């Protein structure tokens with residue numbers, strides 16, 4: 282099929298009549314489908330049910346420290362869990378702190394502490410007139426929600442195929458000491474599935490921020506979440522690069538087992554330099570006597586070690602891959618060559634990012650809703666929910682069944698076509 286922009290008005294009108302008729306047929310089916318959030322499906326959650334059996338009423342619950350996991354103690358995580366997550370996050374065991382069930386919670390706390398207490402002796406951000414954050418876009422809505430919540434001004438930085446535009450990042454952080462951080466999802470990014478190149482990571486590590494309390498908020502949520510055996514992205518390790526560049530305190534690295542075991546019932550961690558972690562531990566001991574060690578032990582015993590975890594991720598990939606492939610196949614088949622949208626085929630993570638013609642994303646999401654398909658709200662991938670081009674839409678293929686997903690993908694492409702024709706007809 283020819284590019285829509287090359288069609289005459291008559292041809293567009295004819296096409297619209299045909300598409301509208303198709304849409305009415307789909308609408309009449311009264312469907313109820315959801316491609317809005319990156320949740321694992323029940324089938325994926327079932328993969329971790331063995332975790333329920335590793336600890337029973339007669340299991341020995343003494344961890345390697347010799348502490349009874351049922352009781353208080355071991356503030357920053359039991360050795361077994363530290364080893365497992367350190368291997369997963371590719372950092373030394375001594376450079377990690379295990380937290381509770383959510384890495385987002387750790388990120389929130391990190392910002393909250395900077396607001397009230399500063400960072401390694403700096404002025405608490407709450408006492409400053411202005412605090413700003415760089416936000417690579419499109420990005421993760423919940424990151425932006427945290428910085429918005431604390432009244433931090435967010436500055437968009439465009440993503441490129443190799444990560445955030447580093448010319449802009451370097452320039453802005455060097456000239457403005459109100460810029461205190463940047464949100465990064467460096468591997469299989471949310472929503473584009475982009476992995477930062479070696480050069481991008483090294484440029485991050487070599488940053489020369491005007492603000493001494495500037496930190497990189499490196500959310501490696503999808504570090505081992507590959508879709509394919511033969512096509513996997515590689516990300517070099519940021520903390521090591523920071524150390525080599527003489528900037529050991531520059532980055533906080535976050536991760537969790539949310540999309541490995543159970544979202545909301547996994548374990549989360551932060552990794553950073555000795556100095557940064559010492560500061561976090563000091564504040565942490567006021568906040569809690571310790572996190573859930575029973576859950577830490579359950580995870581450590583279920584996975585055994587990083588090899589067990591990697592093996593487990595292959596099973597997730599086997600479930601996710603056909604779903605991603607189905608959506609990508611539909612996009613290629615139905616939209617290829619029409620020049621009304623572009624998308625990236627990711628090699629891992631949880632999302633496919635779609636860019637419509639400018640000014641169409643909100644209308645596409647609304648159109649899909651009319652036919653019973655819920656998508657992530659257009660604009661959600663930008664700070665303040667404002668996509669300046671109104672073009673980015675995040676597709677989350679993980680949760681629906683494969684059958685539902687195929688129908689959902691057809692509704693999506695139909696909605697894209699109709700809204701694009703409307704736009705071209707003015």
Ligand code: PLP
Pocket residue numbers: 319382383384385386421466471500502536537538539544545549
């Ligand atoms: N970070 C990113 C980039 C995510 O996409 C998500 C969930 O979608 C999270 C963090 C949430 O992590 P957690 O469940 O550990 O809070």
